[in-house]
Amino acid sequence: MASLEFRGVSKSFRETPALRGLDLSIRSDEFFVLLGPTGAGKTTLLRCAAGLESLDEGEIRVGGNDISGLSPSARDMAFISQQYSLYPRYTVFDNMAFPLRAPSRRLPESEIRKRVTSAAELLSIAHLLDRRSDHLAGGEMQRVAIGRAIVRSPKAYLMDEPVSSLDAKLREKLRVELKALQRTAGITTLYVTHDQVEAMSLGDSVGVMRNGKLEQLGSPRDIYDRPANTFVAAFVGTPAINLLPVDVEDGALVGPGGAFRLQLNGDGAAIGDRRLLFLGLRPEDMALSRQEDASLPSGRIALVESLGMEDSVLVEMGGGVEMRALCSALHRFQPGENVRVGVDSKRWKLFDARTGKSLG
Numbered sequence: 001m002a003s004l005e006f007r008g009v010s011k012s013f014r015e016t017p018a019l020r021g022l023d024l025s026i027r028s029d030e031f032f033v034l035l036g037p038t039g040a041g042k043t044t045l046l047r048c049a050a051g052l053e054s055l056d057e058g059e060i061r062v063g064g065n066d067i068s069g070l071s072p073s074a075r076d077m078a079f080i081s082q083q084y085s086l087y088p089r090y091t092v093f094d095n096m097a098f099p100l101r102a103p104s105r106r107l108p109e110s111e112i113r114k115r116v117t118s119a120a121e122l123l124s125i126a127h128l129l130d131r132r133s134d135h136l137a138g139g140e141m142q143r144v145a146i147g148r149a150i151v152r153s154p155k156a157y158l159m160d161e162p163v164s165s166l167d168a169k170l171r172e173k174l175r176v177e178l179k180a181l182q183r184t185a186g187i188t189t190l191y192v193t194h195d196q197v198e199a200m201s202l203g204d205s206v207g208v209m210r211n212g213k214l215e216q217l218g219s220p221r222d223i224y225d226r227p228a229n230t231f232v233a234a235f236v237g238t239p240a241i242n243l244l245p246v247d248v249e250d251g252a253l254v255g256p257g258g259a260f261r262l263q264l265n266g267d268g269a270a271i272g273d274r275r276l277l278f279l280g281l282r283p284e285d286m287a288l289s290r291q292e293d294a295s296l297p298s299g300r301i302a303l304v305e306s307l308g309m310e311d312s313v314l315v316e317m318g319g320g321v322e323m324r325a326l327c328s329a330l331h332r333f334q335p336g337e338n339v340r341v342g343v344d345s346k347r348w349k350l351f352d353a354r355t356g357k358s359l360g
Contacts, residue, residue: 002063002155003028004049004188009058011044011212018044020212021058026205028063029186031179033203035193037235041212042192046158049190050079062155073104078149081160084141088134092125095133096147115151122181123147139170150181157182157189164195175202196236200224208232230356233280233349239312242281242323245353253279257319260297265345271359278356280349283326287342288313288333296340299323301333315341 004026011019018041026032034042047053049060051072059068067075086095096116100107107115120126123143128136133144142162149157162178163171179202182189193199199206200220208215208223208231216228227233233241246253246262248271253262262279264271271277289296299315302322306329313325313333323341327333350359 002188004156004190005061007059009048010056011048011053012056018212022214024207024214026188026190028188031182031189031202031204033191033193033199033206034209035196035199035206036209037194040209042209043160046160046190046192050077050158051075076154077156077158078152078154079158080146080149080162082162082164084145086133086141086144089132091130091132092144093129095144096151099148099152119147119150139166142166142174157187159189159191161193208235227349228358230278230351237282239283239324239326244279244321246277246279248275248277255319256321259317259319259321262343274352276353278351278353280351281343282347283324285344285347286325288325288327288339289342290339293340296342299339299341301335301337301339304333304335315339
């Protein structure tokens with residue numbers, strides 16, 4: 001077990017910066033997930049950690065030791081990508097045993113068999129050990145690739161969207177298995193994904209990344225409940241958060257065109273003398289009602305999407321405002337209905353309109 005640290009890490013490709021002075025500390029035995037859109041620099045950071053890309057500036061430390069100048073093989077980290085990269089004519093056993101037979105290791109065959117068998121049992125592929133890898137299904141091949149990393153007992157796992165190419169049901173199953181394996185092995189893990197479901201379900205901690213920089217670090221719950229800015233708020237959450245420009249007038253938040261008016265309570269100190277904000281409302285923090293209540297904003301249902309036990313409901317309000325609410329399917333809302341929109345003032349989020357930063 002070893003901690004993994006990035007100190008002032010920068011990397012550019014020609015004139016395009018991929019990492020911009022990034023600092024990140026991952027605790028020993030922590031499962032850390034790096035979340036962000038395509039092009040954020042996530043994979044570049046992973047490749048720099050593995051030694052597949054060199055740094056322009058900064059250093060990478062494992063267990064307190066600077067490894068920035070070491071070759072990939074000397075770093076003792078296992079890289080798992082979405083590409084299986086198996087030897088097609090080798091059996092599952094030989095694919096998993098391959099790194100243990102490298103000249104730098106030369107483990108006895110008895111130890112190799114012990115490690116491979118143990119990993120195969122953990123991954124439920126023990127019955128496939130004698131099968132050639134070109135005769136495997138996609139999910140089986142990914143398990144073999146993961147098993148090849150596990151047998152090494154490395155200082156850290158580096159995982160680059162390892163389940164993204166699988167179907168939804170298999171992705172969910174492998175996510176559970178990966179988390180259980182990491183806890184059992186207790187090995188520091190840096191996992192990269194653009195999928196927020198993976199990030200929130202897998203990570204002990206999550207870092208949200210954009211344009212080579214970290215926008216926010218924290219627990220999955222912190223990231224979701226207390227987003228640092230409008231980018232994080234909008235990127236994390238399904239259905240997406242409602243982000244609306246609002247004016248501050250006489251102690252109330254006023255929506256575009258007067259679509260709604262929400263009374264401020266304890267938010268005045270954070271707002272200060274600002275007069276233009278962004279209001280963030282998670283769909284699950286809104287309540288739709290058929291009961292007439294003049295104290296609540298009114299709207300008309302434009303669209304209802306069934307999500308099983310819940311419905312995602314799009315509500316059109318005045319001033320061209322649209323808001324999405326998440327409701328129990330038992331309400332059976334229908335397009336065209338007029339409703340009142342209730343908002344949980346303890347759950348709304350306010351952001352500075354100029355900087356996008358949270359006001360707490």
